[in-house]
Amino acid sequence: MADRVVVTGMGAVTPLGLNVEDTWQATCSGENGIGPITSFDATEFSCSIAAEVKDFDADAYLGRKQARRTDRFSQFALVAAREAVADAALEITDDNRSEIGCYIGSGIGGLLVLEQEVHVLRDRGPSRVSPFMIPEIIANMASGLVAIDQRVEGPNIAIVSACASGAHSIGEATAAIQRGAAAVMLAGGAEAAIGPIGLAGFCAGRALTTRNDDFGHASRPFDRDRDGFVAAEGAAVLVLETYEHAKKRGANIHAEIVGYGLSSDAFHITQPPRDGHGAARAMNGALKDAGLTPEGIDYINAHGTSTPAGDLAETNAIKQVFERSSASVPVSSTKSMMGHLIGAAGAVELMLCIKAIQSGLIPPTTNYAIPDPECDLDYVPNEAREVRVSTAMSNSFGFGGHNASLIVRGA
Numbered sequence: 001m002a003d004r005v006v007v008t009g010m011g012a013v014t015p016l017g018l019n020v021e022d023t024w025q026a027t028c029s030g031e032n033g034i035g036p037i038t039s040f041d042a043t044e045f046s047c048s049i050a051a052e053v054k055d056f057d058a059d060a061y062l063g064r065k066q067a068r069r070t071d072r073f074s075q076f077a078l079v080a081a082r083e084a085v086a087d088a089a090l091e092i093t094d095d096n097r098s099e100i101g102c103y104i105g106s107g108i109g110g111l112l113v114l115e116q117e118v119h120v121l122r123d124r125g126p127s128r129v130s131p132f133m134i135p136e137i138i139a140n141m142a143s144g145l146v147a148i149d150q151r152v153e154g155p156n157i158a159i160v161s162a163c164a165s166g167a168h169s170i171g172e173a174t175a176a177i178q179r180g181a182a183a184v185m186l187a188g189g190a191e192a193a194i195g196p197i198g199l200a201g202f203c204a205g206r207a208l209t210t211r212n213d214d215f216g217h218a219s220r221p222f223d224r225d226r227d228g229f230v231a232a233e234g235a236a237v238l239v240l241e242t243y244e245h246a247k248k249r250g251a252n253i254h255a256e257i258v259g260y261g262l263s264s265d266a267f268h269i270t271q272p273p274r275d276g277h278g279a280a281r282a283m284n285g286a287l288k289d290a291g292l293t294p295e296g297i298d299y300i301n302a303h304g305t306s307t308p309a310g311d312l313a314e315t316n317a318i319k320q321v322f323e324r325s326s327a328s329v330p331v332s333s334t335k336s337m338m339g340h341l342i343g344a345a346g347a348v349e350l351m352l353c354i355k356a357i358q359s360g361l362i363p364p365t366t367n368y369a370i371p372d373p374e375c376d377l378d379y380v381p382n383e384a385r386e387v388r389v390s391t392a393m394s395n396s397f398g399f400g401g402h403n404a405s406l407i408v409r410g411a
Contacts, residue, residue: 010083194231227308356389
């Protein structure tokens with residue numbers, strides 16, 4: 001029998017808060033983290049809004065020298081990991097650092113620095129390109145920098161599976177612990193791609209909303225009038241360890257990772273199949289891994305990006321998997337408030353599932369105004385709901401057809 005893997009620490013940097021508790025409180029209050037883009041002039045873009053992380057002072061967190069040599073996505077990961085390690089009261093020493101690993105994924109990596117250095121190359125020539133450019137832009141650097149910062153020497157990889165990167169990282173970190181590769185893992189995702197080239201690419205692909213004049217209601221998952229997602233940035237990191245290891249050191253256990261399922265659509269580079277069969281396989285895989293029936297799930301944090309095709313496919317997938325109970329299980333999309341954090345989304349949303357279990361409060365799907373006849377589940381519209389949650393599922397589905405589902409249970 002595989003070792004039980006529990007969550008003992010959580011850290012987050014999101015458009016709704018610079019830590020876990022602020023993010024959670026804002027989410028349950030239905031606050032809006034979306035607004036006009038402030039980091040550059042986006043007025044000529046078809047989408048000029050995003051969910052930016054606000055009041056983040058990298059110099060204050062990391063020191064000016066390190067901040068200048070670190071892309072924003074890695075900055076977020078470093079800060080989230082520090083909060084998670086502190087929350088776990090994890091003491092890292094020469095005796096245990098080789099038993100502690102780090103899996104932090106990113107869907108895109110250091111796009112902001114890449115774009116910046118392209119301008120340097122064009123305007124000032126190749127000799128002026130920063131020697132730190134390559135280390136800053138590669139997607140594995142968030143995981144690498146966290147390991148350096150925390151001085152952990154166990155398994156260290158970075159999973160890149162678009163919007164499923166954070167969920168895959170947590171699932172694979174769980175598996176690494178269960179096969180004995182590590183006793184403790186820092187796992188999650190980080191993203192910061194709100195720049196001209198990233199935004200232009202998503203706009204060209206018609207993935208983003210165009211509700212620029214109504215940004216407070218722009219992200220509207222499962223609503224009939226949804227028209228695309230809102231780009232967001234941030235990070236979340238969890239501390240995972242075996243139940244026995246956590247009990248031995250007297251750690252506070254937040255929750256237990258009990259199920260992980262993954263699949264491929266093998267269908268299209270950006271669009272899911274209408275029937276959601278790939279997503280359904282991931283959910284079924286997580287249920288099988290957890291030894292649960294669909295009736296054992298009290299809450300689903302949906303991928304729910306606010307795209308017409310994606311929300312319909314996920315609804316259909318939930319109906320396939322949950323059958324009769326699909327009409328009664330609460331489903332909500334917190335992307336309605338904080339946008340789509342791409343590679344960080346799965347980690348942030350699993351953290352929110354754990355907070356829902358701890359508090360007995362399910363965060364809402366805000367901006368749900370006009371029901372879509374084809375999306376007819378209980379989406380917890382517009383207000384948080386008090387419900388006893390023992391077990392929750394979190395879904396993450398990425399471009400390329402990458403699907404991941406995680407299930408957590410209360411401690």
